[in-house]
Amino acid sequence: MSELFSGGKLTARRIRAHYMGLALILGAGLALRLWGISFGLPNLHCRPDESTLVNKALAIGSGDLNPHFFNYPSFHFYVLACIYGFFFLCGWASGAFTGIADFQHLFFTDPSVFYIIGRIFSALLGSGSVGVIYLIGRRLENERTGLLAAFFLSLAFLHVRDSHFLTVDIPATFYMLLGCLFALRHLAKPASVDWLWSAVCCGLAASTKYNLGLFGIVPLVAVWTSSRFREISVSWAKLLGVVGAMLLVFVTVSPFVVLDFPSFWRDLSYERLHFSAGHGGFELQAGRGWLHHLQFTLRHGLGWPLLVVALLGVGRMLWRRRPEELVLLSGMLVYYVVAGSGRTVFMRYMLPVVPLLCVAAGTVCQATVRRRGGAFLLAAALIVPSAHAA
DSSP states (O other), X not given: OTTTOSSSHHHHHHHHHHHHHHHHHHHHHHHHXXXXXXXXXXXXXXXXXXXXXXXXXXXHHTTOOOOXXXXXXXXXXXXXXXXXXXXXXXXXXXXXXXXXXXXXXXXXXXXXXXXXXXXXXXXXXXXXXXXXXXXXHHHHTOHXXXXXXXXXXXXXXXXXXXXXXXXXXXXXXXXXXXHHHHHHHHHHOTTSXXXXXXXXXXXXXXXXXXXGGGGXXXXXXXXXXXXXXXXXXXXXXXXXXXXXXXHHHHHHHSTHHHHTHHHHXXXXXXXXXXXHHOSTTSSOSSSOHHHHIIIIXXXXXXXXXXXXXXXXXXXXXXXXXXXXXXXXXXHHHHHHHHHTSSSOOOGGGGTTHHHHHHHHHHHHHHHXXXXXXXXXXXXXXXXXXXXXXX
């Protein structure tokens, strides 16, 4: 924190301004994600997949812990079941529910509140992702980079839009970003157990959405580079520990992938085919998704100006090859290569990439304009198209 926090009255003023700026960014990000959170209701089919999550979570809450559905991992079902259980307890304590029958009656007459609760949870984790990306940017370079990255993500159209949905994408991305943060912390202190926390978070991400398991490479690269660049023999025990911790967390919070393996394998095989072959009328007619995501998904998800600067930031990271940047790049590039290899190209597939591109753009703005006001004027100009859409 040396840039801001080094002696004198001016520094104290800068500290206050810094945290006021961060609070404004977080507040704006939360407001945008909560604005219109009840869209479409009581129509339950405005956002596909929401009904599946609500129904499976309530079924689990009724006592059947097996979701009997493995197109998604199970962790988010259990999280929602706990949230709905807390909602019932609050209603029972306040007298709104006299028993389970009242709770069930509410669901069958107008289940809107169940959808709103789940959407609010997504919005909170989406806003939390803005805070985590600030910490990642600060650890990667400095406080200004963190603020710039958080500013970009708080207004990024794709991330704002999907934070309104009761789906698995935003929660999975949040856990993944925590995994990246702990991986960077491990680089700074290789003797710490941050590598383990990184693996745990990546395991939670994979148990929320299967393809986020690709970011398991992040703690692996962090362990490898922390040994290689510091001329310490690589700890194979740590590398195996990362893999073991991820698998253990994955199975612990999605236990029926093992206990009901045939059903798990059936649904996972369907998802693999669905991804590679296409989604009935919405698939690419030729080629794969790499160019489509660049030309369409990320162009609209970030806006062209911010996307161009973010790609410059990625190139700069590849050129500099700093250990911290290599750790983030490993996850981002591996994920992009795999996510773009199919013919199914939903915009949400790029959600995990968007926050890391915001960090890359923040590093470029920080390096290009050294003065604080100039950097944020440039940032504001870059984010205008995406902010307008959001």
